Amino acid sequence: xxxxxxxxxxxxxxxxxxxxxxxxxxxxxxxxxxxxxxxxxxxxxxxxxxxxxxxxxxxxxxxxxxxxxxxxxxxxxxxxxxxxxxxxxxxxxxxxxxxxxxxxxxxxxxxxxxxxxxxxxxxxxxxxxxxxxxxxxxxxxxxxxxxxxxxxxxxxxxxxxxxxxxxxxxxxxxxxxxxxxxxxxxxxxxxxxxxxxxxxxxxxxxxxxxxxxxxxxxxxxxxxxxxxxxxxxxxxxxxxxxxxxxxxxxxxxxxxxxxxxxxxxxxxxxxxxxxxxxxxxxxxxxxxxxxxxxxxxxx
Amino acid sequence: xxxxxxxxxxxxxxxxxxxxxxxxxxxxxxxxxxxxxxxxxxxxxxxxxxxxxxxxxxxxxxxxxxxxxxxxxxxxxxxxxxxxxxxxxxxxxxxxxxxxxxxxxxxxxxxxxxxxxxxxxxxxxxxxxxxxxxxxxxxxxxxxxxxxxxxxxxxxxxxx
Numbered sequence: 001x002x003x004x005x006x007x008x009x010x011x012x013x014x015x016x017x018x019x020x021x022x023x024x025x026x027x028x029x030x031x032x033x034x035x036x037x038x039x040x041x042x043x044x045x046x047x048x049x050x051x052x053x054x055x056x057x058x059x060x061x062x063x064x065x066x067x068x069x070x071x072x073x074x075x076x077x078x079x080x081x082x083x084x085x086x087x088x089x090x091x092x093x094x095x096x097x098x099x100x101x102x103x104x105x106x107x108x109x110x111x112x113x114x115x116x117x118x119x120x121x122x123x124x125x126x127x128x129x130x131x132x133x134x135x136x137x138x139x140x141x142x143x144x145x146x147x148x149x150x151x152x153x154x155x156x157x158x159x160x161x162x163x164x165x166x167x168x169x170x171x172x173x174x175x176x177x178x179x180x181x182x183x184x185x186x187x188x189x190x191x192x193x194x195x196x197x198x199x200x201x202x203x204x205x206x207x208x209x210x211x212x213x214x215x216x217x218x219x220x221x222x223x224x225x226x227x228x229x230x231x232x233x234x235x236x237x238x239x240x241x242x243x244x245x246x247x248x249x250x251x252x253x254x255x256x257x258x259x260x261x262x263x264x265x266x267x268x269x270x271x272x273x274x275x276x277x278x279x280x281x282x283x284x285x286x287x288x289x290x291x292x293x294x295x296x297x298x299x
Numbered sequence: 300x301x302x303x304x305x306x307x308x309x310x311x312x313x314x315x316x317x318x319x320x321x322x323x324x325x326x327x328x329x330x331x332x333x334x335x336x337x338x339x340x341x342x343x344x345x346x347x348x349x350x351x352x353x354x355x356x357x358x359x360x361x362x363x364x365x366x367x368x369x370x371x372x373x374x375x376x377x378x379x380x381x382x383x384x385x386x387x388x389x390x391x392x393x394x395x396x397x398x399x400x401x402x403x404x405x406x407x408x409x410x411x412x413x414x415x416x417x418x419x420x421x422x423x424x425x426x427x428x429x430x431x432x433x434x435x436x437x438x439x440x441x442x443x444x445x446x447x448x449x450x451x452x453x454x455x456x457x458x459x
Binding site: 105 | 330
């Protein structure tokens with residue numbers, strides 16, 4: 001939920017903060033509020049502000065250029081596709097075929113999908129079916145959040161599994177179309193000290209704090225502060241395993257090159273990529289969509 | 300309707316479109332001595348139409364079953380092209396029934412309409428064709444999307 005996502009999968013600061021407050025809150029209380037708002041105000045977006053009120057007071061939002069309020073507006077306008085401002089009523093955007101928010105080639109009720117995803121994630125964490133109105137598990141499952149960008153349409157995934165010692169973990173993954181201005185880095189390896197670089201419109205992988213590349217013998221170089229725990233001992237990380245870089249195989253410029261008549265065509269695949277080098281194992285910096293070592297988002 | 304197990308040849312398709320039995324002779328001319336054939340393409344619209352049809356069908360039948368009306372050409376935008384060529388704008392209609400042949404896609408059963416322009420010239424005495432096909436329009440009808448996350452270089456110093 002930032003505008004800087006140079007990797008296919010992201011947690012980053014905003015989802016990291018939502019995750020923190022979701023797990024810190026009384027999940028039963030949050031679920032109760034979500035259920036009520038879903039029933040009483042199905043098109044409303046007020047739930048985003050009200051179900052986790054302390055979230056938006058977090059000092060970390062001061063790092064965002066537009067603050068907490070601007071981030072909420074970004075989600076309501078560019079994710080949910082609503083029209084309006086925080087000072088006035090929010091109304092659902094134009095009907096199809098107008099695109100929803102900033103999603104390219106997609107119209108849908110993202111507000112309801114996101115709200116229902118959070119609701120079902122909380123219900124799974126509490127062990128409650130949608131029609132059950134009881135306290136649920138005394139020790140609800142932890143919830144983690146991720147975002148994967150660049151597919152046909154918008155989906156929320158709720159993945160549940162047991163953890164050792166009787167615990168449970170719920171993973172929520174938002175899978176979305178690409179959005180305006182979306183890029184993806186052709187290499188996971190960072191060279192830039194910052195994600196945002198003057199003169200560049202797009203974000204790039206950065207070596208900012210919490211970035212780490214694992215060293216695999218015999219020759220690979222590691223990248224990560226030596227004072228940190230070993231990679232395997234990090235409490236939190238999001239490792240991507242892939243080639244060092246991806247090159248365009250056939251920079252296709254002309255699908256109509258001359259040929260003898262009567263020969264079968266092959267449909268162009270537009271862009272073909274060749275993975276080169278590696279595989280490398282990298283956990284992105286937090287500003288580039290990764291996570292912090294300890295899971296905390298600091299102001 | 301084409302049968303995927305016995306694909307029709309260029310000559311078969313020429314005969315189908317032109318309602319003649321000139322297909323074999325025309326195909327021979329495409330391989331050598333194409334200058335005379337191009338002159339016919341420039342002056343005889345029915346030959347140009349049938350050659351373009353036969354050429355495209357060799358590819359399209361591997362992916363689609365023909366759907367009536369199979370083929371339209373636009374005479375307004377067809378005919379002599381350049382100093383020594385001929386071209387024809389065409390529309391093909393079919394149904395995506397062949398599994399696996401279109402980059403491995405399962406047959407969707409979807410009706411498609413493919414638009415294109417075929418330009419014919421002579422190259423080293425054989426007939427050469429450049430097929431300008433509306434691939435994006437075809438991909439859209441099959442429900443395919445372009446991934447709008449443009450790859451960028453990770454190193455800002457290389458982004459120029």
